[in-house]
Amino acid sequence: MSKILIVAEHDGARLNASTAKCISCASQIGDSTIDVLVLAADGSAVAAQAAAIAGVGTVLVAENAANVEPLAAVLAPQVAKLAAGYTHVFGPSTTFGKDLMPRVAALLGVGQVSDIMAVEGSHTFKRPIYAGNAVLTVEVPAGAVVVATVRVASFAAAAQGGTAAIEKVDAGVALPDHTRFVSRSSATTGRPDLQSAARVVAGGRALGSADGFKIIYSLADKMGAAVGASRAAVDAGYVPNDLQVGQTGKIIAPELYLAIGISGAIQHMTGIKDARTIVAINKDGEAPIFEAADIGLVGDLFTIVSELEKQLGG
Amino acid sequence: MRRIMVGVKRVVDYNVRVRVRPDNTGVVTEGVKMSINPFDEIALEEALRIKEKGLADEVLAVGIGPADAQQQLRTALAMGADRAVLVQTDAAVPPLSVARIFRQLIDKEQPFLVLLGKQAIDDDNGQAPQMLAALWDRPQAVSCSKIEIADGKATVTREVDAGLEVLELDLPAVMSVDLRLNEPRYVKLPDIMKAKKKPLDTLGLGDFGLTDAAAFKTVRVDPPPQRQKGIMVKDVAELVDALKKKGLV
Numbered sequence: 001m002s003k004i005l006i007v008a009e010h011d012g013a014r015l016n017a018s019t020a021k022c023i024s025c026a027s028q029i030g031d032s033t034i035d036v037l038v039l040a041a042d043g044s045a046v047a048a049q050a051a052a053i054a055g056v057g058t059v060l061v062a063e064n065a066a067n068v069e070p071l072a073a074v075l076a077p078q079v080a081k082l083a084a085g086y087t088h089v090f091g092p093s094t095t096f097g098k099d100l101m102p103r104v105a106a107l108l109g110v111g112q113v114s115d116i117m118a119v120e121g122s123h124t125f126k127r128p129i130y131a132g133n134a135v136l137t138v139e140v141p142a143g144a145v146v147v148a149t150v151r152v153a154s155f156a157a158a159a160q161g162g163t164a165a166i167e168k169v170d171a172g173v174a175l176p177d178h179t180r181f182v183s184r185s186s187a188t189t190g191r192p193d194l195q196s197a198a199r200v201v202a203g204g205r206a207l208g209s210a211d212g213f214k215i216i217y218s219l220a221d222k223m224g225a226a227v228g229a230s231r232a233a234v235d236a237g238y239v240p241n242d243l244q245v246g247q248t249g250k251i252i253a254p255e256l257y258l259a260i261g262i263s264g265a266i267q268h269m270t271g272i273k274d275a276r277t278i279v280a281i282n283k284d285g286e287a288p289i290f291e292a293a294d295i296g297l298v299g300d301l302f303t304i305v306s307e308l309e310k311q312l313g314g
Numbered sequence: 315m316r317r318i319m320v321g322v323k324r325v326v327d328y329n330v331r332v333r334v335r336p337d338n339t340g341v342v343t344e345g346v347k348m349s350i351n352p353f354d355e356i357a358l359e360e361a362l363r364i365k366e367k368g369l370a371d372e373v374l375a376v377g378i379g380p381a382d383a384q385q386q387l388r389t390a391l392a393m394g395a396d397r398a399v400l401v402q403t404d405a406a407v408p409p410l411s412v413a414r415i416f417r418q419l420i421d422k423e424q425p426f427l428v429l430l431g432k433q434a435i436d437d438d439n440g441q442a443p444q445m446l447a448a449l450w451d452r453p454q455a456v457s458c459s460k461i462e463i464a465d466g467k468a469t470v471t472r473e474v475d476a477g478l479e480v481l482e483l484d485l486p487a488v489m490s491v492d493l494r495l496n497e498p499r500y501v502k503l504p505d506i507m508k509a510k511k512k513p514l515d516t517l518g519l520g521d522f523g524l525t526d527a528a529a530f531k532t533v534r535v536d537p538p539p540q541r542q543k544g545i546m547v548k549d550v551a552e553l554v555d556a557l558k559k560k561g562l563v
Contacts, residue, residue, distance in 0.1 A: 011476075071481070072444060072447075072454055072456070073447065073453055073454060076448060094475050095456075095457065095472075095473070095474040095475045096474075096475070098440055098456065098457075099444065099454075099456045099457075100444075101444075102409070102440070102441035102442075102443075102444035102445050102448075103444040103445065103447060103448040103454065104448075105410070105441070105445065106410060106413060106444070106445035106446075106448035106449055107448050109410075110410070111408050111409065111410045111441075111529070111530055112409070112410075112439070112441050113530070114438065114439045114440055114441060115438070120533075124533060128438065128538070129341075129436065129437055129438050129535075130326070130332045130341060130435070130436060130438070131435065131438065132538055133331070133332045133341075133537075133538060134332060134334050134341050134535050134536070134537065134538065135535065135536045135537070135538055136532060136534075136535050137532070137533035137534045137535070137536070138530045138531065138532060138533065139530060139531040139533050140530055141530070141531070176451070176453075178452065178453045178483065178484040178487075179453040179454070179455075179481060179482075179483055179484075180481065180482040180483075181479075181480075181481060182469070182480040182481060182482050183479070183480045184474070184476060184477065184478070184479045184480070185477050185478050186476045186477035186478075187477055195475065199562070223563065231493065234494075235493075235494065240477060240478075241459070241473050241477070241478065241494065242473075242474075242475060242476060242477045242478075247435075247438070248432075248433075248492065248493055250475065255562060256557070256562045256563075266331070267328075273538065273541075277557075277560055277562060278541075278544075279553070279557070290544070290546075292541055292544075293544045294541070294542070294544040294545070295544055295545055295546075295547055295553060295556050295557070296544060296545070296546045296547070297546070297547050297548075297549070297550070297552075297553050298546070299549075304550055307550040308550050308553065308554070311550055311551065311554045312554065312563055
């Protein structure tokens with residue numbers, strides 16, 4: 001029987017949607033119990049949200065003033081200690097989990113499975129390699145604790161309706177003070193969250209400038225969509241880094257991905273492989289994005305976007 | 315000696331369209347262009363810039379891989395690294411073993427900073443820097459887009475899902491670098507000639523008392539599922555129709 005511990009991602013007030021996806025992944029490992037660990041300064045609100053997710057056995061809450069910001073060097077020793085007795089320790093493959101989980105694995109003296117995209121057995125998983133151009137099936141040795149990050153785009157969120165018990169825990173380990181949080185800045189506005197939005201409108205270098213990129217925001221607002229961007233658009237300074245989609249940005253799985261003026265480098269495509277429908281609009285009919293697109297339209301993107309906005313306006 | 319240690323991994327060049335072997339044991343690497351992992355190149359560039367600002371005395375490039383990985387270390391030396399160490403092995407070395415090797419080299423080399431790529435573009439694991447920081451019990455900063463060193467401390471900006479995060483770290487520390495940290499310099503021909511004279515030492519896994527028993531078993535490698543061939547529409551009206559049929563607008 002597997003005993004799975006999931007490290008919750010949150011901002012102190014709200015549980016991140018990635019946690020319910022980890023629970024969904026964990027639930028595919030048959031014959032198991034699933035507990036959620038909330039590390040926070042005050043974890044009560046987040047713990048209540050985690051307890052309401054179906055399939056959760058117990059929510060463990062480790063409260064410590066040092067946990068107010070998710071510093072991997074501070075959280076990892078607590079997770080490693082509280083992981084005693086568990087067969088699996090999962091976190092999301094978001095920047096939170098990518099930072100924390102390998103540090104946990106090393107403290108436990110085991111390797112890590114990065115980016116689980118499918119569960120084949122309690123110790124066997126599929127994960128993408130080479131920017132998603134190959135899929136590796138990997139087997140963790142029996143008896144080793146399975147530390148893993150879960151590729152959130154590969155799993156639907158676990159349903160609500162749980163009534164898990166909430167239990168306070170204390171790892172009782174010394175925490176380092178060599179790493180200090182200074183600040184966090186976010187350029188995102190009131191638009192839907194890129195990582196969980198059902199629709200995403202994304203722009204590339206062909207928008208030409210930050211000013212040119214405004215048509216993407218405008219169309220996205222009309223459609224109630226999140227805004228994304230290619231690396232080229234971010235590098236060129238049209239938009240902030242948190243909008244980047246791709247191998248080094250966000251991996252997303254919306255119902256609709258509208259790629260406007262994005263050529264479709266393999267590093268970008270790996271970020272949208274799980275989108276249900278990909279629409280590509282590009283002036284270059286030979287752009288690689290059309291190979292992956294479900295619907296393609298060749299033409300001047302400024303004309304097309306303005307027309308599209310009009311036709312969707314009704 | 316104020317030393318910066320940099321990881322240099324030999325990987326399939328990022329422009330190569332990789333193909334899965336017909337027997338599903340891995341991807342085709344024969345006759346394929348190999349390069350320095352692009353993130354490692356950025357790490358090296360940052361180390362060189364820190365040295366050029368007078369904040370470090372030596373940049374040490376460390377590679378783990380086959381004998382041919384010397385080529386990438388020579389490139390690192392041509393870019394400006396002062397010396398290089400190759401831990402030579404034909405085995406696939408998992409991230410935890412990479413971290414253990416670096417941990418032992420740290421004892422010997424005493425760097426104040428270890429700069430690594432945030433991930434290698436072959437395995438896409440993204441683990442070794444964090445694992446090393448754990449084994450060393452030192453600070454880590456993952457996905458750095460800005461690094462400032464002063465007074466035994468570093469102020470780093472990291473790319474996170476929410477935007478940008480700034481941390482202050484005591485040194486020594488491990489940092490993994492992201493794409494927007496810098497743009498690596500081009501290597502000039504005279505530098506390639508000069509690099510041939512720079513020291514490149516070779517060690518073996520045995521020097522670190524390591525076996526690869528901790529590695530995971532590769533069950534198989536498959537090509538990714540292919541998407542269905544899509545349709546081309548001729549104008550916006552057709553596009554809107556197609557989206558409406560799918561219930562997407």
